[in-house]
Amino acid sequence: MDLVIKIPLTNEHNISYFGNIGIGTPRIVQRVSFNTAAHEIWIANNIQGMNNPYVAFESSTCDYGPDSEANLQVRPFYDLNMTAIRRTDKFWAGNRTMRSVFCAVYDVNPVYYSELTTWTGIVGLSFSPPAPHYAPRFGKLRFPLFSTMMNANMLFGNIFSVWMRNYNDVGPDGGAIVFGAANSDHFDEEQGHEHYDLVDGCSEWMIQTSFVAVGQNREIQGGKALIHTASPYIFGPSRIIRAINTQILGGRRRRRRHQQIIMGEEVEDEDSHVFTHDEMLTAHNMPNVSFVFSGSDRVYTLRPNEYIIQVGGQYVSAFRPMHFSSPTAEHYTLGMPFLRRYHSLFNFEERKIGFAPSNP
Structure with missing residues (x-):
């Protein structure tokens, strides 16, 4: 079994980097920013105008309750007033599947989103993750993404590495985040x-x-x-x-x-x-x-x-x-x-x- 998970990143003019993860059943691909200053996964719910938007209540693996409200806290340059409801759902990262990971699902104003939106979600990778969330459907605690990887022994080591390519350098990817190892090629x-x-x-x-x-x-x-x-x-x-x-x-x-x-x-x-x-x-x-x-x-x-x-x-x-x-x-x-x-x-x-x- 491969104990390393690699997710390519896209570089948007040296201002933002994003990669793809999957969520829900059927699986919906989400473009997310991997953020070491955020504490949770934030996923946009039902973005109008986007192809195949994630809709929490249409996912057969989404756990609906009890509702738990989350507030977005991202240091240092975001000054956003956003709230969401915590849910658990099935996630894909690279070629690996996690049965139930908790995230904060937020509703968005369609005027701010389109198919040209760079990314629509955040995967928080702060050193101090949020407390685990109780999922009634499964009768046990569920953890955020990286904690789930570590707890399930999915990784060669409990580390992750980040490589960011300069936008002006030629290459197929804008970078990569690797869970479980250093990216020795870069x-x-x-x-x-x-x-x-x-x-x-x-x-x-x-x-x-x-x-x-x-x-x-x-x-x-x-x-x-x-x-x-x-x-x-x-x-x-x-x-x-x-x-x-x-x-x-x-x-x-x-x-x-x-x-x-x-x-x-x-x-x-x-x-x-x-x-x-x-x-x-x-x-x-x-x-x-x-x-x-x-x-x-x-x-x-x-x-x-x-x-x-x-x-x-x-x-x-x-x-x-x-x-x-x-x-x-x-x-x-x-x-x-x-x-x-x-x-x-x-x-x-x-x-x-x-x-x-x-x-x-």
Whole structure:
């Protein structure tokens, strides 16, 4: 029996990655985002205008009750007010079937969805999964997707790995998530993964950063870093991100200021994350930005072509400010720009995350 489950990912212009899973009887394919900062599976119910939408009440393997309400909590950049009803149903991941996995089924407004929608669901892979759900039909507790895989001994190891291809690289897939093993085709095996312990007492995929350097400047402080597979940017406290973007521009400060909504609050920030035409002409001369994590001297470097992203016809810095309720809550969020550069390995048993240089 194959103890590794591999799911190819599609890359949507370096802004989102999604893969396919199956749910229900008869099986309906769902395009989902695999999210290490979300705690549950969220599946859209009865999307009008889509071919073969999943309809919970038409699935013969769906468990209907008792109803249990769920609230969507995805850090750090979603500010959504969504509720759903927890159900259990049959799932397919790769070539494996799981008889009953619990998920949150939410109803959607059809105006926001069409056949062009990139993805319609979320598979939460947070280190701390939600509590299991009691399924009356089967008379026992049912668990979320990855917990089900681990509890059923479906995997060679209780780990999963993520490889994200750059949109500009040629290849059949945009990446892959592999449950049970590292994706050995897409990282430098000679250098291998360097592994880091999760922050003590933390229930997130969060490690400790020693410092961040822009070029040779190591004055930017470290802090906790959430490894987030569904974030298109790298977030951090506003004052730190402002320092990073200012140093990228050689110390120049922007005069134009604007307001933006971050985590539901209005934050004033210098418009230092949008590059002008003249700045892009010399982008190759901009400094690298490097991260060093506690417990190792290995340096993880992002080059200008890796932290400059094209969005809506503009070139923007991947480094974005984020508002926090208190200084103790401050942390970095390392999203897709970092994970495209480094193949990542998430280890549940040892409470570690590993990184290795990624290969196309």
